[in-house]
Amino acid sequence: MTEWFSNTFPNVVSLGWSGSDGWLAAIGQTIYMTFWSALFGGVLGLLFGIGLVLTDTKGILENRYWFNFFDKVVSFFRAIPFIILLAFIAPVTQKIVGTQIGTTAALVPLSLGVFPFYARQVQVALTSIDHGKIEAAQSVGATFGDLVFDVYLKEARSELVRVTTVTLISLIGLTAMAGAIGAGGLGNTAIAYGYNRFDNDVTVVATFLVLIFVLIIQVGGDYLAKILNHKAS
Amino acid sequence: MPEKVIELSHISVFFNQDGQTLKAVNDVSLDVEKGDIYGVVGYSGAGKSTLVRVINLLQRPTAGKVVVNGETLFEKTEQTTTVIDAKKLRPKRREIGMIFQHFNLLDEKTVIQNVEFALKHRKLKEKQITAKAQELLELVGLGDRGQAYPAQLSGGQQQRVAIARALANDPEILISDEATSALDPKNTVQILELLKRLNRELNLTVVLITHEMDAVKRIANKVAVMSEGQIVERGTLLDIFTNAQFPLTKKLVGTESDSQKAMAILKNDHAFDNQADQSILHLTYRGSSISEPVTTKLYEDFSVETSIVYGNVDVLRDTPVGTLFVIMTGAKNDRQQAIQYLKAHDVTVTEVGLEAVKND
Ligand SMILES: Nc1ncnc2c1ncn2[C@@H]1O[C@H](COP(=O)(O)OP(=O)(O)OP(=O)(O)O)[C@@H](O)[C@H]1O
Ligand SMILES: [Mg+2]
Numbered sequence: 034m035t036e037w038f039s040n041t042f043p044n045v046v047s048l049g050w051s052g053s054d055g056w057l058a059a060i061g062q063t064i065y066m067t068f069w070s071a072l073f074g075g076v077l078g079l080l081f082g083i084g085l086v087l088t089d090t091k092g093i094l095e096n097r098y099w100f101n102f103f104d105k106v107v108s109f110f111r112a113i114p115f116i117i118l119l120a121f122i123a124p125v126t127q128k129i130v131g132t133q134i135g136t137t138a139a140l141v142p143l144s145l146g147v148f149p150f151y152a153r154q155v156q157v158a159l160t161s162i163d164h165g166k167i168e169a170a171q172s173v174g175a176t177f178g179d180l181v182f183d184v185y186l187k188e189a190r191s192e193l194v195r196v197t198t199v200t201l202i203s204l205i206g207l208t209a210m211a212g213a214i215g216a217g218g219l220g221n222t223a224i225a226y227g228y229n230r231f232d233n234d235v236t237v238v239a240t241f242l243v244l245i246f247v248l249i250i251q252v253g254g255d256y257l258a259k260i261l262n263h264k265a266s
Numbered sequence: 267m268p269e270k271v272i273e274l275s276h277i278s279v280f281f282n283q284d285g286q287t288l289k290a291v292n293d294v295s296l297d298v299e300k301g302d303i304y305g306v307v308g309y310s311g312a313g314k315s316t317l318v319r320v321i322n323l324l325q326r327p328t329a330g331k332v333v334v335n336g337e338t339l340f341e342k343t344e345q346t347t348t349v350i351d352a353k354k355l356r357p358k359r360r361e362i363g364m365i366f367q368h369f370n371l372l373d374e375k376t377v378i379q380n381v382e383f384a385l386k387h388r389k390l391k392e393k394q395i396t397a398k399a400q401e402l403l404e405l406v407g408l409g410d411r412g413q414a415y416p417a418q419l420s421g422g423q424q425q426r427v428a429i430a431r432a433l434a435n436d437p438e439i440l441i442s443d444e445a446t447s448a449l450d451p452k453n454t455v456q457i458l459e460l461l462k463r464l465n466r467e468l469n470l471t472v473v474l475i476t477h478e479m480d481a482v483k484r485i486a487n488k489v490a491v492m493s494e495g496q497i498v499e500r501g502t503l504l505d506i507f508t509n510a511q512f513p514l515t516k517k518l519v520g521t522e523s524d525s526q527k528a529m530a531i532l533k534n535d536h537a538f539d540n541q542a543d544q545s546i547l548h549l550t551y552r553g554s555s556i557s558e559p560v561t562t563k564l565y566e567d568f569s570v571e572t573s574i575v576y577g578n579v580d581v582l583r584d585t586p587v588g589t590l591f592v593i594m595t596g597a598k599n600d601r602q603q604a605i606q607y608l609k610a611h612d613v614t615v616t617e618v619g620l621e622a623v624k625n626d
Contacts, residue, residue: 163368163370165366165368165370166370166371166372168319168324168364168366168370169364169366169370169371169428169431170372170383171324171359172322172324172359172362172363172364172432173359173360173363173383173384173431173432173434173435174356174357174358174359174360174384174387174435175356175383175386176356176387179383179386183372183375183383184372187372187374187375188372188373188374190374191374261374262374263373263374263415263416263417264373264374264417265373265416265417
């Protein structure tokens with residue numbers, strides 16, 4: 034078995050498990066980047082998504098100016114291709130992280146890259162809530178906090194899990210590109226050690242590992258979305 | 267003098283749609299007294315929902331004054347606009363329960379959590395909140411379904427949960443906006459009977475918006491008819507049903523169809539030969555005050571013959587109300603005396619013009 038593996042994937046084995054170029058490091062970097070940028074970008078995206086819905090016409094904080102602000106910011110960042118965003122915000126990254134390259138530096142563009150996508154997804158999820166639920170809540174004297182947490186977020190929770198799943202998966206895609214600024218990760222392994230060196234076996238294994246990540250997130254997300262949903266089908 | 271719990275004065279609600287002004291509610295005044303079950307009827311788009319949503323300011327009027335339990339929630343005059351501030355509006359809204367056509371329960375909360383949600387801001391301990399919510403569920407007959415999710419209940423049961431939620435803060439007023447429109451006849455009756463019971467037992471004032479006349483007949487004591495943003499007719503249930511003036515009202519309450527049927531019979535049948543000694547009368551009466559003995563009595567005392575062309579009995583709030591179309595034959599004087607006699611016995615008498623029968 035081991036022999037078969039080292040014969041079929043010689044370069045995979047020679048990259049080694051540990052070490053700075055090793056598989057463990059790559060996997061760790063992918064998880065690190067996905068986790069933190071999902072957290073930062075997610076919070077930002079959630080805030081913008083909620084902001085968009087609340088300030089929209091018929092929203093409980095209807096306000097055209099704020100709506101336009103959220104809308105324009107989200108559209109602006111969505112319009113920039115990620116690979117360009119990496120370069121474009123390098124000075125900002127420098128200010129925040131102190132360096133423009135490396136795994137931690139990649140968190141800034143990753144967060145900014147994923148937040149508009151997530152904001153739109155959250156917007157769609159929250160817009161799907163029947164306005165009647167809001168009115169019913171208001172009619173029993175619900176406060177702003179009740180409306181946001183008990184109605185909007187809670188009623189849409191299953192949808193929110195679903196869009197979070199989609200966002201995480203596309204975020205993994207973005208982390209692969211972060212290799213361009215030396216962030217490492219499985220995407221970088223596939224390109225730098227696999228594709229560029231014509232070591233296809235490395236590319237195949239890196240891709241396989243990314244697929245496993247995606248699969249875990251997808252299956253986990255679907256399950257969570259299902260158990261959190263009590264709406265009539 | 268009954269206490270007014272809702273006073274809407276000169277309420278208008280205009281919407282701007284593509285540069286045009288849509289007058290959803292146009293200068294409507296409506297007073298609802300304590301203990302009323304006030305039916306508001308009218309066709310779709312008449313402005314019923316918009317009007318009642320003004321009561322708890324879910325809809326802010328363009329003009330007018332809203333007073334609930336003596337407190338002014340909104341007043342707009344030429345010069346100034348006064349709106350109760352948000353902090354005071356919330357507790358005020360809790361004095362006004364509201365139920366909706368599509369129940370509007372929170373799907374991700376259990377039945378009991380839906381009721382508890384309404385109690386969230388009461389200064390009660392968690393245990394007391396749960397106890398109160400349970401009590402309300404028992405009131406609506408769902409004491410054992412607290413742990414279910416709304417989607418697991420039937421429409422009628424969901425509406426009862428919505429009623430429990432609406433009653434959580436012991437409101438004096440309950441607004442029901444088409445609350446039975448999505449239900450089957452059996453559930454409709456159950457919900458209406460529940461509202462009637464709450465009205466009786468808790469002295470709950472109910473504003474009942476509906477386009478189903480049967481609902482109004484069953485439980486309302488007063489009725490307002492809306493058309494194109496205005497109240498075109500209003501009165502007690504009996505008034506509206508026996509003495510409707512406005513064509514739309516007649517159509518809604520079925521007077522129109524009654525008289526159409528009667529006229530059709532008269533035209534086809536030659537019972538009525540259009541003699542000078544005959545008149546066609548439309549009689550409406552409460553209870554069972556008219557029947558064979560009356561016809562006999564009219565014949566004996568006034569020597570007029572009464573033959574029934576068409577008859578129908580409706581039940582208004584448990585009281586039967588009859589409609590009769592009769593041909594009365596006899597000397598003019600005798601007929602007049604007979605009519606006086608009927609009127610004195612609480613029968614509403616309308617003489618039907620001959621042209622109604624002769625035409626076409
Ligand atoms: N928020 C709104 N913006 C614009 N127009 C509105 C709005 N709400 C209601 N309208 C319009 O106002 C009119 C009255 O609507 P409303 O919902 O009060 O009627 P309704 O009598 O309750 O009808 P239904 O029996 O169908 O519920 C309609 O023409 C409707 O399209
Ligand atoms: Mg309506």
